[in-house]
Amino acid sequence: MDSLRMTLKLKAQRIKTTQPVAHAMSGTAEGDVAGQPVHSPAVVRSTDGTRQPPSSHASSSSMETPPRGRNVVIFGETGSGKSSIINAIAKNQLAKTTNDADGCTSSVQRYPVDISGQSFVLFDTAGLGEGPAGTVPDPEAKRQLKNLLRRLMSSRSPSDGIDLLVYCMSSSRMPGLTTIVQTYDMFYSRTCRKKVPIVIVITGLENEPNMESWWDENKGRFERESMHFTDHACVTALQEYPDIPDDVTRRIAESSDTLHNLLVNNCSH
Numbered sequence: 226m227d228s229l230r231m232t233l234k235l236k237a238q239r240i241k242t243t244q245p246v247a248h249a250m251s252g253t254a255e256g257d258v259a260g261q262p263v264h265s266p267a268v269v270r271s272t273d274g275t276r277q278p279p280s281s282h283a284s285s286s287s288m289e290t291p292p293r294g295r296n297v298v299i300f301g302e303t304g305s306g307k308s309s310i311i312n313a314i315a316k317n318q319l320a321k322t323t324n325d326a327d328g329c330t331s332s333v334q335r336y337p338v339d340i341s342g343q344s345f346v347l348f349d350t351a352g353l354g355e356g357p358a359g360t361v362p363d364p365e366a367k368r369q370l371k372n373l374l375r376r377l378m379s380s381r382s383p384s385d386g387i388d389l390l391v392y393c394m395s396s397s398r399m400p401g402l403t404t405i406v407q408t409y410d411m412f413y414s415r416t417c418r419k420k421v422p423i424v425i426v427i428t429g430l431e432n433e434p435n436m437e438s439w440w441d442e443n444k445g446r447f448e449r450e451s452m453h454f455t456d457h458a459c460v461t462a463l464q465e466y467p468d469i470p471d472d473v474t475r476r477i478a479e480s481s482d483t484l485h486n487l488l489v490n491n492c493s494h
């Protein structure tokens with residue numbers, strides 16, 4: 226009886242001493258990421274490993290890192306800046322972009338990236354809304370996107386699942402509201418059955434003194450149509466070019482940080 230009491234006491238002590246330690250580690254790592262100042266250089270490393278996170282991050286995050294990268298599916302109209310926001314997140318030209326009238330990304334592309342020691346897999350997709358003569362006509366782009374979402378949702382593979390949907394729109398080439406509602410319903414409400422978080426990214430805001438004001442002025446249009454987003458990011462995904470004005474350079478850096486925070490704060494897992 227005494228030995229049983231002793232065993233129980235030891236077990237209770239083990240629970241008391243291990244649980245708070247695990248929580249403390251998790252809290253510290255999450256706080257570091259979420260609390261980054263807007264211009265702090267978030268550590269991003271593409272799979273080629275060109276940039277390494279600092280060793281202090283690496284040791285705490287190695288205990289934090291989930292068993293697989295978080296899957297982020299980026300979708301939206303052709304030319305809305307989907308591939309460009311992947312490059313802005315990676316701070317590297319991973320995805321091909323173009324300013325041609327015809328679409329650029331013709332099939333699903335997968336880009337593993339690390340943000341502050343956390344692994345993400347970004348899925349770039351063919352743009353929606355192209356005509357029959359486009360690179361990927363609209364019905365084919367929709368078919369590809371549905372197949373990707375269904376495959377990720379239904380697979381039992383530990384590397385699958387969807388952690389975040391990102392609906393990308395260009396502020397200068399916004400589709401009509403009816404098209405936006407149809408796209409939201411088709412992929413988020415029906416294909417994903419609203420089971421995953423969805424966020425909206427608005428690109429093309431490099432000339433706005435306050436990029437965030439776009440959302441303040443336009444969010445009512447989405448709410449009136451019962452489109453709900455877990456979060457939003459108002460950004461520029463413009464690539465730097467020679468003689469770029471300082472304020473645009475600043476907004477590009479700010480956008481990269483905004484996008485990092487959007488992913489880190491909103492992925493389910």
Ligand SMILES: Nc1nc2c(ncn2[C@@H]2O[C@H](COP(=O)(O)OP(=O)(O)OP(=O)(O)O)[C@@H](O)[C@H]2O)c(=O)[nH]1
Nearest residue numbers: 304305306307308309322324328329330352429462
């Ligand atoms: N000015 C400005 N141009 C942008 C921005 N984001 C993207 N672009 C430009 O818009 C064009 C299309 O960008 P992409 O990233 O290729 O667009 P996409 O959505 O991937 O297009 P598809 O692959 O055809 O679906 C390119 O010329 C980009 O440089 C932005 O924030 N501001």
Ligand SMILES: [Mg+2]
Nearest residue numbers: 307308329330
């Ligand atoms: Mg693209």
